[in-house]
Amino acid sequence: MSRGRSPSPQATLSASSRGTSPEPYYGPVDAPPPLLIDLSPLAQQWKAAPVLPQVMYQLVNVRTIACAKCSASDLADLDVVHKLAAAPERQRWLKKAAQLSLVAFMTPAGGNRERLKSELGGSMAPMPGLSTPGCAEDWPRNYVLTGSDVNIFVQGGLDSAVKKMQLNDKINGLKLLQRKRLQNLDVLQCTFSCNSVDVKHVPEVQSEIIVVSTDDEMKCLKGRQEAFRKVFRDQRVQLEVSFGDAGMLAFDAYIYLLKAFAKTMPEGALSSFQAVSFGLFVLQLGLYKHVPGTAAQPTALLLFECFLRWCGVYFSNQWNSDQKLKNHRFSALDLSTGRLMLRTRSQTKCEAYFVADEVHSLHTHSADRLNIAGSISPKLVHDAAHLALVSHLSVANGELVCR
Numbered sequence: 001m002s003r004g005r006s007p008s009p010q011a012t013l014s015a016s017s018r019g020t021s022p023e024p025y026y027g028p029v030d031a032p033p034p035l036l037i038d039l040s041p042l043a044q045q046w047k048a049a050p051v052l053p054q055v056m057y058q059l060v061n062v063r064t065i066a067c068a069k070c071s072a073s074d075l076a077d078l079d080v081v082h083k084l085a086a087a088p089e090r091q092r093w094l095k096k097a098a099q100l101s102l103v104a105f106m107t108p109a110g111g112n113r114e115r116l117k118s119e120l121g122g123s124m125a126p127m128p129g130l131s132t133p134g135c136a137e138d139w140p141r142n143y144v145l146t147g148s149d150v151n152i153f154v155q156g157g158l159d160s161a162v163k164k165m166q167l168n169d170k171i172n173g174l175k176l177l178q179r180k181r182l183q184n185l186d187v188l189q190c191t192f193s194c195n196s197v198d199v200k201h202v203p204e205v206q207s208e209i210i211v212v213s214t215d216d217e218m219k220c221l222k223g224r225q226e227a228f229r230k231v232f233r234d235q236r237v238q239l240e241v242s243f244g245d246a247g248m249l250a251f252d253a254y255i256y257l258l259k260a261f262a263k264t265m266p267e268g269a270l271s272s273f274q275a276v277s278f279g280l281f282v283l284q285l286g287l288y289k290h291v292p293g294t295a296a297q298p299t300a301l302l303l304f305e306c307f308l309r310w311c312g313v314y315f316s317n318q319w320n321s322d323q324k325l326k327n328h329r330f331s332a333l334d335l336s337t338g339r340l341m342l343r344t345r346s347q348t349k350c351e352a353y354f355v356a357d358e359v360h361s362l363h364t365h366s367a368d369r370l371n372i373a374g375s376i377s378p379k380l381v382h383d384a385a386h387l388a389l390v391s392h393l394s395v396a397n398g399e400l401v402c403r
Contacts, residue, residue, distance in 0.1 A: 071305045073393040080253035080300050083395040084260050086144045093202045097171060098124045098150045100198065101207060104168040105154055105161065114160050117218065121210070121225055122151030122273070129233050133245040133252070143255050146398040147263055150207040155218045158188055161211050165192055172196035187212050187221070220362050224370055227357035228277065231335060235283045243297040253300030254279065258307065260400035261388065269380040277335055277352065277372050282307045284338025311385035315378040328378055335372065348374045
């Protein structure tokens with residue numbers, strides 16, 4: 001079994017001890033809870049040989065997790081980063097398009113004297129507090145894939161925002177692809193595409209402009225982005241503290257795998273942001289600590305396998321009695337703390353919130369909280385996770401390939 005690096009001899013399971021079912025087991029190895037047996041009455045009867053309270057486990061059959069085929073792939077962590085990250089030239093185009101868009105919103109032009117507040121979001125926004133692993137030179141810190149979009153938050157009127165983009169003489173071939181209202185929020189998202197940046201022809205660049213009307217809406221939008229970033233930084237720091245540079249690199253490659261996995265899904269089934277948010281939730285659960293037969297430190301493929309198994313349980317339409325409350329039909333996700341909670345909205349298929357930040361930082365009412373998972377398709381995510389588990393993973397042309 002290979003997980004990007006050779007496991008230590010002590011950590012390798014014998015073939016006979018692994019599960020033999022061709023169907024992958026999605027859940028972690030769940031040991032039964034301990035039964036605390038207080039034997040103090042017996043101790044009083046035999047004072048010469050006191051019996052102290054003991055921890056005893058029920059005798060149950062525990063199914064060992066078979067090594068998924070995806071983890072047998074020969075993708076090392078550094079290979080994942082280098083093969084999935086957008087080429088430096090592509091990253092320069094995206095950065096330039098983002099800068100020109102910001103300038104367009106803040107500059108009066110074409111009879112429109114209005115200046116619109118705007119800020120970068122998503123992958124193109126700088127992520128403070130991240131260091132570069134010592135073994136990864138020229139490491140791209142913003143986790144930009146070839147197909148990544150430019151995300152910008154704009155405060156102002158929708159018509160003004162659209163006109164300013166269309167009148168931008170530095171970004172040409174501009175088309176408005178989509179306009180939609182975000183779920184349960186008074187926020188509009190416009191998707192543009194262009195084929196020329198600063199008088200240079202480029203492969204299609206897409207920009208998602210999120211338009212808000214008031215200062216409070218902009219504050220909430222930025223607050224939710226910061227909530228995501230806080231969890232992101234905390235989980236990366238934890239792996240760094242535990243495993244050093246190797247832990248950071250495993251985390252970085254894991255994020256690229258999550259984004260690449262989302263790109264394999266049909267449009268609208270799972271976004272990159274949703275995939276990374278769920279991936280961070282799985283990290284908070286610490287499932288990788290309970291997988292037997294692994295090396296002392298996790299690799300990106302191991303973390304990704306845990307994510308895929310979790311998807312198989314949470315997004316499944318079937319469940320057993322032990323997994324019922326771990327399913328999307330019964331439980332919502334608190335992405336701030338990595339905990340399950342009761343569902344509150346029956347009109348959506350899934351629920352996931354940064355609850356701690358919504359309550360303590362943004363002070364939003366329950367009806368106004370942003371449901372991160374409101375738009376996903378559980379069945380498609382479940383099926384894609386199953387396919388990835390039983391496939392040999394590779395990277396071709398900056399994309400994740402399951403075969």
